[in-house]
Amino acid sequence: xxxxxxxxxxxxxxxxxxxxxxxxxxxxxxxxxxxxxxxxxxxxxxxxxxxxxxxxxxxxxxxxxxxxxxxxxxxxxxxxxxxxxxxxxxxxxxxxxxxxxxxxxxxxxxxxxxxxxxxxxxxxxxxxxxxxxxxxxxxxxxxxxxxxxxxxxxxxxxxxxxxxxxxxxxxxxxxxxxxxxxxxxxxxxxxxxxxxxxxxxxxxxxxxxxxxxxxxxxxxxxxxxxxxxxxxxxxxxxxxxxxxxxxxxxxxxxxxxxxxxxxxxxxxxxxxxxxxxxxxxxxxxxxxxxxxxxxxxxxxxxxxxxx
Numbered sequence: 001x002x003x004x005x006x007x008x009x010x011x012x013x014x015x016x017x018x019x020x021x022x023x024x025x026x027x028x029x030x031x032x033x034x035x036x037x038x039x040x041x042x043x044x045x046x047x048x049x050x051x052x053x054x055x056x057x058x059x060x061x062x063x064x065x066x067x068x069x070x071x072x073x074x075x076x077x078x079x080x081x082x083x084x085x086x087x088x089x090x091x092x093x094x095x096x097x098x099x100x101x102x103x104x105x106x107x108x109x110x111x112x113x114x115x116x117x118x119x120x121x122x123x124x125x126x127x128x129x130x131x132x133x134x135x136x137x138x139x140x141x142x143x144x145x146x147x148x149x150x151x152x153x154x155x156x157x158x159x160x161x162x163x164x165x166x167x168x169x170x171x172x173x174x175x176x177x178x179x180x181x182x183x184x185x186x187x188x189x190x191x192x193x194x195x196x197x198x199x200x201x202x203x204x205x206x207x208x209x210x211x212x213x214x215x216x217x218x219x220x221x222x223x224x225x226x227x228x229x230x231x232x233x234x235x236x237x238x239x240x241x242x243x244x245x246x247x248x249x250x251x252x253x254x255x256x257x258x259x260x261x262x263x264x265x266x267x268x269x270x271x272x273x274x275x276x277x278x279x280x281x282x283x284x285x286x287x288x289x290x291x292x293x294x295x296x297x298x299x300x301x302x303x304x305x306x307x
Contacts, residue, residue: 028043028044028045028046029043029044029045029046029139030042030043030044031135031137031139033122033124033133033135035124035129035133036124036125036126036128036129036132036133037062037063037064037066037126037128037129038060038061038062038063038066038068038096038124038126039060039061039063040058040059040060040061040122040124040135041058041059041061042056042057042058042059042120042122042139043056043057044056044057044118044139044140045140046140046141047140047141047142047143048110048140048141048142048143049110049142049143049144050110050111050112050113050114050115050142050144051109051110051111051112052109052110053107053108053109053110054107054108054110054140055105055106055107056075056087056105056106056107056139057103057104057105058073058089058103058104058105058106059101059102059103059104060096060101060102060103061099061100061101061102062096062097062098062099062100062102063098063099064098064128065095065096065097065098066095066096066126066127066128067093067094067095067096067126067127068091068093068094068095068096068102068124068125068126069092069093069125069126069127070090070091070092070093070123070124070125070132071090071091071092071094071122071123071124071125072088072089072090072091072121072122072123073087073088073089073090073106073120073121073122073123074087074088074120074121075087075088075106075108075118075119075120075121075139076118076119076121077110077111077114077116077118077119077142078114078115078116078119079111079112079113079114079115080113083119084111084114086108086109086110086111086118087106087108089104089106110142114142115142115143115144116141116142117138117139117140117141117142118138118139118140118141118142119136119138120135120136120137120138120139121134121135121136122134122135122136
C-alpha cells in the first residue's frame with residue numbers, strides 16, 4: 001500500500017507539472033460584455049490566497065449617450081460550505097455621454113477559510129433596453145498554494161527523487177513481507193467468510209419468520225382499525241342518546257316546575273276565594289252601629305255700644 005501511495009504521489013506531481021507547463025496561467029485575467037448600449041470590462045488576478053487583499057478593475061464604456069439606470073456588481077466567495085459576500089457596488093441613474101468611461105477598482109480581503117473561484121454577478125439596466133441584462137461568471141481562483149508555489153515544491157521533490165528511490169526499494173522489500181502477511185490474512189478471511197455464510201443462513205431464516213409475523217401484525221392492525229371505527233360509531237351513537245336523555249330530562253324538569261307553579265297558583269286562588277267568602281259572610285252578619293249626628297252652627301253676636 002505504501003508503494004502504491006508513493007507511485008501515486010509521483011504520478012500526481014508529473015501531472016501537475018504538465019498542467020502548469022501546458023497552461024502557463026497568467027497573473028491576470030479579464031472578461032468583457034457588450035449589451036444595453038455599454039461595454040463592461042473586468043480584469044482580476046488569476047489566483048489569490050485566503051486572507052489576501054485583491055483588486056478587480058471595472059470599466060463601463062458607453063457606446064452612445066444613455067442613462068445607466070442600474071448597475072450592480074456582487075462578488076461572493078465560498079467559505080467552508082457556504083457562499084459569503086465580499087463586495088457589492090451599485091450605480092443608479094448615471095447619465096453618460098458617448099465613449100465616456102466609468103471606472104471602479106473594487107478591493108476587498110478574502111476570508112480565512114475561502115476556497116474555490118470567486119462568484120461574480122453583474123446586473124445592467126439602461127434606457128436603451130427595457131429588459132435588464134445579467135451576467136454570472138467566475139473570477140479569481142482562491143488556493144492555499146498557487147501554481148507557481150506548486151511548481152517550486154515540485155522542483156524540490158524532484159531534487160529529492162534519488163532519496164525517494166532508495167526509500168522505494170526499502171518499501172519494495174516491505175511489500176514482499178506484506179504479501180506474505182496477506183496470504184495469512186486471506187486464509188483467515190476465508191474462515192470468517194464461512195462463518196459469515198452460516199450467519200447469513202440464520203439471518204434468512206429469521207427474516208422469513210419476520211415477514212410471517214409482519215403479515216400477522218398487518219392483519220391484526222387491520223382488525224384493530226375496523227374495531228376502532230365501530231367503536232367510534234357506537235361512541236357517537238351513545239353521545240347522541242345521552243344528549244336526547246339530557247333534553248328529555250330538561251323538559252321533564254321544566255314540566256315539574258310548571259306543575260308546581262300551577263298548583264301553587266290554584267292554592268292561592270282557592271285561599272283567596274275562601275277568604276272573600278268569609279269576609280262577605282262577616283259583613284252580612286255584622287249589625288249596623290248607632291251613630292250621632294253633630295251639627296255645627298255659627299252664631300253671630302251683635303256688639304253693644306259699651307263694647
